[in-house]
Amino acid sequence: MRQRLTRRELLVRAGVGAAALGAAPFAEPGGRPAEAQPVRGGVIRVATNAEPGTLDWQASTATATRLIAWHFAEGLFALDRNYEVKPLLAEGYSVSPDQLRYTIRLRRGLTFHNGQPVGADDVLASLERWGRLSSGGHETFRFIKAMRRVDDRTIEIELARVFTPLLTNLGDPKQSAVIMPKSVAQAAGERPTTQYIGTGPYMFKEWTPGQRVVLVRNPAYVSRTENWGGITGRKVAYAYEVHFTFVSDPQVRLDGVTTGQYDFAVELAQDMYPKVKANRALAADIVRVFSWPGAVFNKAHGVFTDQRLRQAVQYALKPADLMAAAYGPKTFWQLDPGLFFPEQKGLYTTAGSEFYNHQDLSKARALMREAGYSGQPIVVMCTKDYTWNYNAAQVLVPELEAVGFTVNLQVYDWPTLLSRRTKKELYDIFLTGFSPSIDPTAIIFFGPNWPGWYKSEALDALLAKWSATPITDAAARKAIMDQIQRTFYTEVPVAKFGNGFGLEAYNSQRLHGYTSYFDVRFWNVWVTR
């Protein structure tokens, strides 16, 4: 017999507390207090650091894509302010007692930006495409036996075996399962689409290559009413338009927001913080759920196929030095062993911390002797395209050399590094940063096909156990999560340095209602001139 949930039960299951429902509309925990009465109209002018390759959020994992796309594209589920998954286009769902059938119902009155109603067929076509294009979708579809239309606004997903991260993956913002018209999904096929038709509070208007993307208010937007924050809940497009202008130089972004040419400057250099603080017209937003940098080992070829040498590197590192080099002042980093960020309360754990931030050179040397390391040069790849990356390498190399590794540091531009890291015989370590994941099954370097090629029976067994554990069984999930993180620290697929924070700045005399999140959002935000 299938278990049906009432709306209230659904909300409770999704983790929504009554307190959150009763909270004031624009006050988010940790954010600025509710501000004066919202004003409709005007243009929000945002200076972003990079032009996206595409605005097809199903197709790209890039931040530049996401922070524009999530204004016009929406999925069935999305993250709330606590990084937990809540319904967005979905009105609710029910799960059969054997947890193999999920029935998902769409909200009433939803329409795409082209005026067409959102129906079950659009959802099925979009999810099928997401399953083909994204790694999260690909992983999810390994568990999906069938998807079918129940009625105009209801679909059913039948699983081959229990997979509790299903809804989490459907709400993952990394390469999101956004819903597009069936015709668009089918016409785009495997290539990124250029028809940006979604359901969000803003609509795609134009993209002038090399200059900017313009979004315009969606007058027909059907908002949720809950104060969930994040990417779901109540969304109001107060501004008439949002302009995302591509300004690659951070100094120019800061100058632009200082003079009022832009209202918001995305991703400034951390050393600009004193300037932002000194300017009373500007507000600094320190993004704490941002990125954690680390050294990714090549586990398919070369010396680091031996786990003991990876552990040796872990003992050779002093994370505080690496983080200071990468992110500068202490305001912008913290030492933390978590695979997830402390703000991700449902997933965060400190398990395995006995291995993190415990530099022990003699232990490192002992492990190297035991593994028979005899001075073979190790290739470390980094890039100057991201200052933190190169700076961290400048500390990493002497730390590795101090325990006896022979290091060959190779510096590339980012596209070259992206290309070389896919070739097993070309390197031993590369440096990269990891944006927040929302489930252990979605951690990119846990995948055996991602550069670094991590294959672990122990981890696979734990992830399988995790996937079969009901979301409601918090204690069991916590125990598995601890084991997953401990395995991460004993097998060391990646040596984590710490958590790095981002810096954004906005003109607080013009822009109101903004709340901090892992990437910028401009619904529920208004401008006064």
Next chain:
Amino acid sequence: MARYIAGRLAALVPVLLVVGVTVFTVLHLIPGDPASVMLGPEASEAQIAHLRHALGLDRPLPVQLALWFGRLLRGDLGQSIFLREPVGRAIWQHLGPTASLTVLAEVLALAVALPSGVVAAWKQDSRYDQVFMLVVLLGVSVPSFWTGLNLIAVFAVALRLLPVAGYTPPSAGVGPWLASLLLPAVALAFTQAGLIARIVRDATIDVLNEDYIRTARSKGVGDARILARHAFRNALIPTLTVVGTSLANLLSGAVVTETVFVLPGIGNLVVQSISRRDYPVIEGVVLFVAVVYVLVNLLVDVLYAALDPRIRY
């Protein structure tokens, strides 16, 4: 003359052929590919391979070269992978800001360099000449992005007279258009004026030492007339060479200045395209630059003949 011009234009064909094949080969040999850039850093290998196939990037290099060359012979530079439009149109759209910036920067540079260079030559070794040489040295030594960032700090941030960055097309009004170009044009003109003024000074000094200048002086011709009619005109030939080079340089895209001031010109286009490995655009822009250089050099050679009757083709 017509035959000379026709011959020079005909020489474009082998030039473009060599440039085209070289740039195609070199570009595809350097690592990196547009699929991994488009899909973001956390894309899986399978996704990247999928998109590479969809974009036709997994075909053998000679096949891709043959396809590209076949299109080129039909006058088709191909389709940009990221901009979702033909390369020819992308270059045309980005040419507006670059051409505007080039003209403005060159006019400013000439307006400063010609008179100051001639006066420096006339007052050789004076206090004025020493200050002139110092400023000129600064002009050619200081990178234009540094000048640009300082101009932003003073005129946009401190005085709020001009926008920090961005481009306003002339269709939005001549005032806003000029305002958006003034700071980058001044930043570029500072360097270009330094280059041109030094040549003007040196060439004028050379001419002023010629016998015919002494003869003119002995005949009682006034200083101003000697400078304007005899010295300056004869000093124009080497000046024209350096102006031609600077014009071709600027038209090919003032890469750093366009990036700092967020001007959507050719320089910005090529930087973006290289970082994304948008092969068709890079190839198209390099061919465009080759054409610009050939044409500007041809124009300079033709102008030589116009300025100096002794030069005949």
